[in-house]
Structures are given as C-alpha cells and as structure tokens.
Amino acid sequence: MAEADPAPDPAPDPVPARQPRSASELFRVFNRLALQGFGGVLPIAHRELVERERWLAPQQFVELLALGQVLPGPNIINMAIIFGDRHFGWRGALAAAGGLLVVPMLIVLVLATLYQRVASHPLAAGALRGMGVVAAGLVIATALKLRHTLAANPLGRPACYAIGAATLALVGGLRWPLAWVVLGLGSVAMAAAWWRIRRAEPPK
C-alpha cells in the first residue's frame, strides 16, 4: 500500500556534544544512572545522558524514548540496547543494558533474601503490605499522567476512555489473558485509529 505522504525528509541528526569512549564507559554511566533511579529510571536517564554526559541532544532523547515505548518490553532497556548498539555494536548494547541491570539485580536479590528472613515478623509483613499499596498508587499515577497524551489521539477522548475502561474491565476485572486483549482489543483500536486518521487526512 503506497504512502502518498508529501512530508519532507527528516532533518539531519544534530551532532551530540560528546560520545561514549568505550563499552565500559557505557556500563559505568548506565550503572550510575540506574543506581539513582528509585521508582523508575527514565527521569534520571534524561538528566544523565542529555544534561550531564551530553551524549544525546534533547530531541534525540525524545526520539529514542518514543522508539523504546513503541517497541514491546521495558522502555529504558530498549533505549539502552539501541543506544549501546549504535556506538559499539552488540558489546555496547550488552554494556548499556548490563549497566542498568547487573548491580540493581544484586541489590534486589539481597533485599528479597533479607526480607525472607524477617517475613514472618508482623512488622515486616505490614511494612511490605504498605509498600505494595504505594506501589499500586505509583502505577495508577503513571496511568493518570498518560491521559494528557490522549488529547491529541485521533480516536478522540471518549473512544480512548472507552478502550481504557474496557481494558481495565477485561484484564483487571474478568482476568482475560493478556494475549486476547492486546491482540483482540488492540487490533480493533489500531484499526479504528487508522480509519480515523485516513478519514481526517485523505491521501492525495
């Protein structure tokens, strides 16, 4: 299906101020980034990669983020893999992703093992229950922050809210398998969006 878009070619890449000098530098910087990221790494990623290291211009960061979000799986890991690969191939991809994961994984495993020791103690169990509630709140807050992006959605706000509500009902309420919902409702939503976009912007 030919695209009749008359849009011009994307502007050339602005050259970032600096480049990573080695895969191990990638590991160190991404490691430092991860260790500051409590409750999520993305805001720190911007501060470290764009402002401190200046390995990415702000526009490039946004594009990398958009790419990471569109791809399945964890955004920041996808971004690290793509960024690392661009500079040092698969070694760079492993170094960047490894920097994000290795030390934090060790920390998490230590915490979990320590917790196991005190799990039967009612205070510890209570503390973790409370932390779980806050975790729920953090995730809900992330969802609510997303609602601003719906303003520009071609499906229109009512349809978006309907899809969101349907997803909540099916996955959270009825506990349908994720595959059914993403492939089923997701396909319907994407097809509807396609149709809306085409209707608003007929190909010339």
Place this chain on the structure above:
Amino acid sequence: MTALWGLHGLGWTDLLNLLLHFMLLSMLAVGGAITAAPDMQRWLVREQGWLSDEQFTASIAIAQAAPGPNILFVALLGLHVAGAAGLVATMVGIMLPSSLVAWSVGRLGRRRSDTVAMRAFTAGLTPLTLGLLLSTGWVLTAPTRAHAGTWLLIGLTVLAMLKTRLSPLWLIAAGAVAGMLGLVG
C-alpha cells in the same frame, strides 16, 4: 535461606512453561513489563498456584523501592516460584524477545515515524496501555483491598505524584510506616 533459592518442587517442564509464558509476555508488554503484571498474577497465582498474592505484591514493592529498572520484579517472581532456575527462566523470558526486536529495529536506521501505520499503532495502543496500568494497580491491591486505609493511601500517593515533585522513595517509606502501623491490614 537455601529454600528460597531452590526449585520449590517445580520440574523441568514447569520451568520450560515458565520461560515460554514470559517470552510471550515479553512481546505483549506494550508500555513496559509492568503492563503484563496482571497476566503474570493471573497465571502464576491463580492458574498455577506457584505464588501467593502477598509474594506477588511484595516482589513488585521491593523492585520499586530498590534503585534501577522496575522490571527486576520479574526476577523476584521467578525467585519465589522456583529459586535460581526460576529467576533465570523469568528474566530471560521477559527480556530476550523484546531485546532482540529492539536491537534489530534499532539497526534498521531512522524510520519515518509519521507514517499512518505508525501513528495508528501508537494511537490505538496508548489507551490500552492506560487500561493495563490501571489493571496492574488494581491487581496490586489484592492482599489489602478490603481496608479503607489502602484506598486513602493510594489516593494520597496519586495526589503526591501528580501534584508534587516528591520522590517516590518518600512515598514508599510512608507506605512502609503506614503498613507497620496496621493501617492497610
């Protein structure tokens, strides 16, 4: 201690099953691994009975409290299900397919992200992601849903995240205190 890291009675077929299920979720997790959390709970806790609601929520809570990517909750799920082997199965499962896709797409060079297909893809999946995140929030309240304190704490957390620049760490600490005081069950 070794009990946590051992197999917990699971066999090789179970481990393979675990790996494959998480590989599937890797490709379905639109907007990050946390959106697949309700399905992980459905499968691990409800269907297979390999994990309790408390262990499930605890895994996510610990990963959120610790520094680094939140996807590490998957490692803890694997640990609780089948020790070290479970950890490898779930982490390799959730990371490998999506990472390979990301790597190959990254190599394809700069794509036009303003094609109708890409815009429809993003536009269609964003409301879905929103619903999935809300579902995850709902699933995380499974052990504490009946208590009013839970909903109050969630409301306060949401307000704090939306209206202030308070670090999530403070909120998590407040949650720990509230939990110890018995406010959420």
